[in-house]
Amino acid sequence: MSVLVYTESENGTFKKTAFEVASYAKAVATQMGTTVTAFAVNANDVSELGKYGVDKVLKISDDSLKNFNAKSYASAIAQATKNEDAKVVIVSQSADSKYLAPILSVGLEAGYASNVMEAPTSTSPFTVKRTAFTNKAFNLTTIDTDIKIVGVSNNSFGLVEANGSATAEDFSPSLPAKGVTVESVDRVTDKVTIADAEIVVSAGRGMKGPENWGMIEELAEVLGAATACSKPVSDLGWRPHSEHVGQTGKPVASNLYIAIGISGAIQHLAGINASKVKVVINTDPEAPFFKAADYGVVGDAFEVVPQLIEKLKAFKASNA
Amino acid sequence: MKILVCISHVPDTTSKINFTDGDSKFDTTGVQFVINPNDEFGLTRAMWFKEKQGASVDVVNVGGPETEPTLRKALAIGADNAIRVNTEAKDGYQVAKEIANVVKDGGYDLVIAGRESIDYNGGMVPGMIAEMIDANFVTNCINLELDGTNAKAVREIDGGKETVSTSLPLVIGGQKGLVEESDLRIPNMRGIMMARKKPLTVVEPIGASVETTTVKFEKPAPKGAVTLVSPDNLDELVNLLHNEAKVI
Ligand SMILES: Cc1cc2nc3c(=O)[nH]c(=O)nc-3n(C[C@H](O)[C@H](O)[C@H](O)COP(=O)(O)OP(=O)(O)OC[C@H]3O[C@@H](n4cnc5c(N)ncnc54)[C@H](O)[C@@H]3O)c2cc1C
Ligand SMILES: Nc1ncnc2c1ncn2[C@@H]1O[C@H](COP(=O)(O)O)[C@@H](O)[C@H]1O
Numbered sequence: 001m002s003v004l005v006y007t008e009s010e011n012g013t014f015k016k017t018a019f020e021v022a023s024y025a026k027a028v029a030t031q032m033g034t035t036v037t038a039f040a041v042n043a044n045d046v047s048e049l050g051k052y053g054v055d056k057v058l059k060i061s062d063d064s065l066k067n068f069n070a071k072s073y074a075s076a077i078a079q080a081t082k083n084e085d086a087k088v089v090i091v092s093q094s095a096d097s098k099y100l101a102p103i104l105s106v107g108l109e110a111g112y113a114s115n116v117m118e119a120p121t122s123t124s125p126f127t128v129k130r131t132a133f134t135n136k137a138f139n140l141t142t143i144d145t146d147i148k149i150v151g152v153s154n155n156s157f158g159l160v161e162a163n164g165s166a167t168a169e170d171f172s173p174s175l176p177a178k179g180v181t182v183e184s185v186d187r188v189t190d191k192v193t194i195a196d197a198e199i200v201v202s203a204g205r206g207m208k209g210p211e212n213w214g215m216i217e218e219l220a221e222v223l224g225a226a227t228a229c230s231k232p233v234s235d236l237g238w239r240p241h242s243e244h245v246g247q248t249g250k251p252v253a254s255n256l257y258i259a260i261g262i263s264g265a266i267q268h269l270a271g272i273n274a275s276k277v278k279v280v281i282n283t284d285p286e287a288p289f290f291k292a293a294d295y296g297v298v299g300d301a302f303e304v305v306p307q308l309i310e311k312l313k314a315f316k317a318s319n320a
Numbered sequence: 321m322k323i324l325v326c327i328s329h330v331p332d333t334t335s336k337i338n339f340t341d342g343d344s345k346f347d348t349t350g351v352q353f354v355i356n357p358n359d360e361f362g363l364t365r366a367m368w369f370k371e372k373q374g375a376s377v378d379v380v381n382v383g384g385p386e387t388e389p390t391l392r393k394a395l396a397i398g399a400d401n402a403i404r405v406n407t408e409a410k411d412g413y414q415v416a417k418e419i420a421n422v423v424k425d426g427g428y429d430l431v432i433a434g435r436e437s438i439d440y441n442g443g444m445v446p447g448m449i450a451e452m453i454d455a456n457f458v459t460n461c462i463n464l465e466l467d468g469t470n471a472k473a474v475r476e477i478d479g480g481k482e483t484v485s486t487s488l489p490l491v492i493g494g495q496k497g498l499v500e501e502s503d504l505r506i507p508n509m510r511g512i513m514m515a516r517k518k519p520l521t522v523v524e525p526i527g528a529s530v531e532t533t534t535v536k537f538e539k540p541a542p543k544g545a546v547t548l549v550s551p552d553n554l555d556e557l558v559n560l561l562h563n564e565a566k567v568i
Contacts, residue, residue: 058405068477070447070457095478099459102412102447111413111531114443127535134438135339138538145531178346180454180486183472187480195478199567223568241497242476247333247438248357248496256567267333273540277556277565280546290546295560299551311554315562 003029003036004013004086005054006077008094012044016159016196017092019052021070023160024152025090026053027119038166039080041065041073046168053162057272058084058171065175067182068096074103076173081108081147083171086124089149101151110147117156117274134247135273153274154195155253195243197226199256200275202245204230204268206261206282206301210238215305222312228252230262246271260301264289281305321375321488323366324426326419326433326445326565327394329387334437336506337506343536346439347384356436357391362494362502365396367466368431373466375430378399380422382415384408388520395515396507407525412440412532416448417528423453428489429469435460435493443493450491458484461496 005025006017018040025036035055040046042065046057058080065072077100081089089104091097093115105112115131117138125142128150132139143149194200201220207213213227222229227243234244245252247270257275261282262268271294272278279291281304290296297304331337331351338347349421354365369375379394381387384407391402396539403426405418423431431453433446456471458464462481464473469488472505474481476497491496507515559568 023391034484034505067482070459074451094401095460095476098443099447102444103451103457104529105413105444106416106448106451112409112444113532115441129538130441132439132441132537133337133350134441134541137339138540139440140535140538142535143531144533180458180484183483183485185477185480185482187477189479189481191479235501242480256561256565265526270333277561277567279561293546294542294565295557296546296548297551297554297557298548304551304554305552308554308557312556312568315568317559 002035002086003032003088003090004077004081004084005036005038006097007038007040007043007049008092008096009043012042014043015094015126016095017154018049019159020106020154020157021047021090021092021152022052022054024119026156026160026162028088028090028123029053031120033122037084038088039077043282047166050164050166051158051161053164054166057166057168059168060171060173069178069180069182070096070099070103071179071185072175074100074107075176077104078107079173080171087147089147091149091151093151093153097151101149105149108147108149109145110149111145111261112140112149112151113143114151115153116150117153119157131274134270135251136270153199153253155198155255192224192226194226194228194243194250194252197254199225199258200228200252200254201225201238201258201260202228202230202262202272203233203260204262205232207233210301213239213303215309217307219309222309222316225295230268258306259289259293262289263287264292321367321369321373321430322426322428323375323377323430323432324423324428325363325366325379325394325399327379327381327391328361328437328439329353329358329381329383329390329486330356330437330439333357337539339537343538344534346537347491352424353390355393356434356437358495360438360504361496361498362432362434362492362498363394363397363399365460365494367468367505368499370398378403378426380405380419382407382409382418391520394516395512395518396511397505398511400518402520404520405525406522411530412442413531414528416445416452416515419445419527420449420452421526422523423449430466430488431455433489433491433542434496435495440529446491446493453489454517455489455491456486457491458486459493461492461494464492464498
């Protein structure tokens with residue numbers, strides 16, 4: 001018996017979420033008195049996983065898996081689960097992991113809880129706290145099947161170092177027909193994505209027009225943050241749809257969310273409420289965002305943001 | 321071609337979320353229910369296939385009689401038939417199993433569901449259906465074109481998008497982009513009148529089991545008051561973010 005964790009990599013390098021789900025898996029394994037086995041596809045250096053509590057890594061090296069394929073990956077993880085006799089499988093909530101988890105769930109006849117925020121409150125019955133109603137509530141749920149799948153929300157558990165070391169083992173599962181073939185991938189590689197970002201700088205209609213986004217981009221750059229926007233901003237075509245966050249856009253669960261010229265409508269807040277610290281910059285002290293934020297500046301973004309950029313640059317220079 | 325669109329009946333996005341029965345049940349008092357936004361995009365894309373390429377469009381919901389107005393709305397938008405599987409939806413697995421059975425019985429070629437429901441946020445029903453009926457599956461789908469039994473789809477990935485080719489039978493987890501918001505249809509008077517005469521078939525469940533059980537719901541702890549910083553004192557904001565919040 002062990003806890004199996006799918007540790008995602010990109011171009012051979014583990015994503016930060018891989019270390020987060022490994023940390024989570026370690027916590028579950030400790031609660032259950034067992035070990036952690038990671039499942040890694042085409043990763044270069046798997047030894048790093050030891051640092052986050054992984055005891056053993058099943059390494060797959062296969063060129064046909066270079067592009068993500070939910071069916072092949074789910075099948076390979078199912079085979080690894082059976083080989084290891086794992087009773088708990090941990091995945092992240094990246095686009096890819098969310099894609100494969102339901103397929104895996106049916107394949108393993110394993111109950112799946114998504115958007116899980118914390119380590120299980122109990123492992124028998126296996127009970128987890130997940131978000132529901134788009135962050136307006138939590139749902140305490142038990143997974144009642146023999147094997148359990150837990151989808152851990154990004155940035156919810158954090159990284160926990162365990163100072164261990166991991167052994168590596170080659171693993172060659174038999175792969176099913178793909179069914180879905182990737183024709184082309186169009187990915188921005190030089191920018192932090194909203195899903196991975198620890199800090200998100202988001203702006204709304206208060207910015208008046210797309211020509212004013214230079215300062216938003218600059219603030220994001222100084223902070224190493226991803227940029228996002230409110231729905232009307234993407235509807236107006238000021239920013240790409242991929243930046244639209246909120247209840248009907250992308251969810252944000254960053255450590256810091258800075259909202260500039262965003263009123264804080266309920267649909268916007270629902271999607272970003274899982275962020276830990278929220279800062280609002282808005283001219284209107286009555287804007288609903290002030291009720292949801294931790295820190296607020298009542299002021300004009302066109303004055304506040306350029307000044308904030310300078311202050312942060314100075315802060316970075318003195319802390320470098 | 322036969323298309324089935326899965327319709328989740330969810331509280332309107334402005335709803336206040338409260339619970340009853342010892343925090344075990346969603347409190348529907350005063351709540352207005354709507355078609356799950358992601359499903360609305362899927363339904364509109366299905367209507368496009370019907371009008372441009374020839375297809376029949378059925379809608380399905382797993383739920384009690386209270387979901388019928390939402391199914392009627394889907395009929396008013398243009399779906400041909402509605403099916404309600406008469407059982408309370410308890411978890412994603414049970415819902416998927418019931419819908420998979422409807423798909424098998426009805427011989428559908430394409431099943432369009434939403435990427436995620438805005439109430440349960442499971443993100444699981446479409447993928448589970450696909451695996452249960454051995455169909456291809458694309459989620460986070462922001463574009464879908466069909467040519468005979470071949471399909472081309474665009475999927476949103478973290479930091480970009482990906483174009484894929486696949487074939488029917490196919491299950492889609494759809495979202496905005498499948499059609500634009502400006503193309504969403506609001507039922508008109510004629511649609512509403514016609515919807516009254518369209519079939520809404522109630523089928524009994526196969527009695528699928530559940531894999532997960534809700535113990536209770538909780539609301540987030542009330543937030544403390546915001547700390548205001550003067551626009552003339554932004555050093556203080558940097559200081560608070562660094563020393564108090566420890567996020568920079
Ligand atoms: C079904 C449905 C789903 C929705 N889903 C989403 C969603 O997922 N995400 C989302 O964001 N919205 C969503 N909305 C829309 C939401 O209700 C709001 O309309 C939207 O969030 C408002 O965007 P905004 O704050 O950018 O614009 P506004 O509401 O116009 O607010 C602009 C703000 O900027 C401030 N401002 C103006 N000038 C300045 C200045 N110089 N400096 C600083 N501040 C300034 C103003 O005081 C104001 O508070 C949804 C709506 C519906 C009906
Ligand atoms: N009770 C239900 N009846 C019909 N379709 C549903 C139901 N629940 C979920 N779905 C479909 O599955 C999608 C994803 O739901 P979920 O897995 O709950 O996030 C929704 O957008 C719907 O298309």
